[in-house]
Amino acid sequence: MKEMADYFVPWLKGQKMYVSSHIELAWRQPELHRMMSNENPNQPSEKVLEAINKYARMANRYPDQGLIVRGKIAEINGVDGPENVMLGNGSSEIYDMIWRSLVAPGEEVIQHTPCFGIYKLRCAAVGGKLVPVPMLYQDKELKFDPQGILRAITPNTKVVVIANPNNPTGNFMDPQAFVQIAETGIPLVVDEAYVEFAGLERSRVALTKKFKNVIITRTLSKAYGLAGLRFGYLIADAEVVATISAMLIPWNVGTIPMWAAAAALDDTAGLEQRARFNNEQVMLIEESLSEIPGLAVFHSYGNYILFDGKATGKKGKDVVEYAQGRGLIFRPQSDMYDSDGWFRITIGSADENRMAIDTIRDFYLG
Numbered sequence: 001m002k003e004m005a006d007y008f009v010p011w012l013k014g015q016k017m018y019v020s021s022h023i024e025l026a027w028r029q030p031e032l033h034r035m036m037s038n039e040n041p042n043q044p045s046e047k048v049l050e051a052i053n054k055y056a057r058m059a060n061r062y063p064d065q066g067l068i069v070r071g072k073i074a075e076i077n078g079v080d081g082p083e084n085v086m087l088g089n090g091s092s093e094i095y096d097m098i099w100r101s102l103v104a105p106g107e108e109v110i111q112h113t114p115c116f117g118i119y120k121l122r123c124a125a126v127g128g129k130l131v132p133v134p135m136l137y138q139d140k141e142l143k144f145d146p147q148g149i150l151r152a153i154t155p156n157t158k159v160v161v162i163a164n165p166n167n168p169t170g171n172f173m174d175p176q177a178f179v180q181i182a183e184t185g186i187p188l189v190v191d192e193a194y195v196e197f198a199g200l201e202r203s204r205v206a207l208t209k210k211f212k213n214v215i216i217t218r219t220l221s222k223a224y225g226l227a228g229l230r231f232g233y234l235i236a237d238a239e240v241v242a243t244i245s246a247m248l249i250p251w252n253v254g255t256i257p258m259w260a261a262a263a264a265l266d267d268t269a270g271l272e273q274r275a276r277f278n279n280e281q282v283m284l285i286e287e288s289l290s291e292i293p294g295l296a297v298f299h300s301y302g303n304y305i306l307f308d309g310k311a312t313g314k315k316g317k318d319v320v321e322y323a324q325g326r327g328l329i330f331r332p333q334s335d336m337y338d339s340d341g342w343f344r345i346t347i348g349s350a351d352e353n354r355m356a357i358d359t360i361r362d363f364y365l366g
Contacts, residue, residue: 011105011127018121022329032324033352036331038167038194038304040225041349042277044260045270048226051263055256063255069262073233076265077205077216083238084208086245087253091193091219091232096122098159098215098234101244102187103128107158110149114142114336116167116191128158135169137337140296142169142306146177153184163191164204168333168344170300178204182211189215194302196223197275202301205235212237222303223275224264229257278303281347288357292364303347306333310341312364319343319363326359328352 005013022036044052070082079085088094095118103109105127111119113132123130133152136143149160160181165172182188188211190204195218207214216235221227231253234241264270285305286297294311309316316333320343323330333342345356 009127011124015124022331026329031327033328033348033355035323035346035348035352035356036329036344037227038222038302038346039227040222040274040278040303041347041352042225042274044225045264045267047263047267047270048260051259052256055259058255061255062251063253063258066253066258069258069265070233072262072265073235077200077203077235079205079208079235080238084235084241086234086236086241086248087258088232088234088248089252089257090221090230091191091217092118092122093230093252094217094232094234095119095189096125097244097247098187098189098217099123099126099128100247103158106156108154108156110152110157110160112144112149112162112166114166114168114333115161115163116193119161129156131157134336135166142166142171142298144171144173144177146173146180149181150184153186157186159187159189161189161191163193164202165194165198165301167191167194167302168304168306168331169298170302170304170306171298172198172202172301175204178207178214182207182214185213187213187215189217191217193217193219194222196271197278197303198301199275208236212240215240220261220264223271223278224261225274226257226260226264229260231257231261278347281350281353285345285347285353285357289360292361295360295364304331304344305347306342306344307360308337308339308341309343309364310339312341314364315340316343319360322363323356323359326355328356328359330356 026034066087067082070085073085074081099122103126108129108131109123110131113134120130131152133148136145192203195203205216219232282300290297296308298306320330320332331344333344
C-alpha cells in the first residue's frame with residue numbers, strides 16, 4: 001500500500017505554507033509600529049467604509065462577476081471594457097492564475113531580482129523552474145538589466161515578470177525595454193502594484209493594445225490602502241483574459257471587497273491625498289538619512305525605501321533588531337551583492353516616520 005505522501009504531485013515535496021513572520025509578529029504585538037509590509041498607514045476612506053457597511057448587509061448573496069468594477073478599471077486605464085479585466089483575491093491570486101494558465105512542470109519563469117517573493121512561490125506551486133536575473137548594482141543604484149533578461153530566454157521560457165516600480169528597489173525600468181521584451185512574443189507580466197504613487201502615466205498598460213502577450217497586474221492593497229480586503233486585477237487582451245479567467249474559482253472575489261474596491265476607485269481625491277502624503281514622506285526620510293556616512297539610500301517610487309549599510313560596517317539585521325527594541329518593525333533583506341547591510345522600511349504615519357528617522361540615525365551615529 002502506498003503512503004499518503006506518494007499521492008501528492010512531486011513538485012509539492014518540501015513546499016510549505018507561506019507564513020509572513022513579521023506580519024504575525026505585528027498581530028501578536030499590536031503595540032509595535034508596522035513599518036515592514038508595504039501597507040498603507042491610512043485607514044480606508046469614508047466612501048469605502050460606507051460601501052463595506054452597505055454590502056455587508058448583503059453578504060447572504062453570492063457576488064456577480066464584477067462587471068461594474070471591471071468596467072471602472074477599464075475606463076480608468078483606457079482599455080475597451082470589462083472583457084479586458086480579470087479580478088482576483090489580491091494580486092497574489094492573479095499570479096497563481098497566470099502561472100497555472102501558462103506554466104507546466106519544468107517550464108521556466110524569468111524574474112528580475114531582488115523582487116516580490118510571490119512569483120517564486122506560485123512558480124513552485126505549479127512545478128515551474130524559476131530563472132532569476134540579478135539587477136545591476138552600480139554607482140550606488142540597483143539598475144534593471146533588460147539585456148540580461150533577454151539573454152536568459154530559452155525555448156522553455158513561458159513567462160517574464162517585471163515589477164515596475166520594483167519591490168524592493170523602488171525604481172522603474174526604461175519604457176523601451178518593455179517593448180524589446182514584448183517583441184519576443186513571450187508572455188510579459190508587468191507588476192504595477194505601486195504605480196499609483198507615481199501616477200498612471202508611468203503605467204505600461206498601453207502595451208496591452210499592441211501586444212497580446214503583455215499582461216498588467218495591479219492591487220488595491222497599496223496606494224488605495226485595502227490590503228486586508230484582498231482585491232487585485234489584471235488587464236490584458238480580451239482573449240487572454242477570457243482564457244486565464246477559465247482558471248478562476250467561481251466567486252473568487254467576495255461582494256464586500258468588490259464593492260469596496262469600486263468605491264475606492266471612485267474616490268480619486270482620496271487616492272491623490274494618499275499618494276501625495278506618501279511621496280512627501282519618502283522625500284523627508286531620504287533627505288533626513290542621506291547624510292549618514294556609508295548608508296546607501298535608494299530613491300523609491302513606492303511606499304517603501306531600501307537601504308544598504310555595508311559601508312558603515314554594520315549589518316542590516318542588527319538595524320532591524322535595534323528598531324524592534326524601539327517599538328518599530330522594519331523589514332530584513334537577505335544578503336546580496338556581497339553585502340550584509342540591507343534592510344527596508346515601509347512609509348508609516350508622520351509620527352512613525354519621524355520615529356524611524358531618529359531610530360536609524362541613532363543606530364548609525366549614536
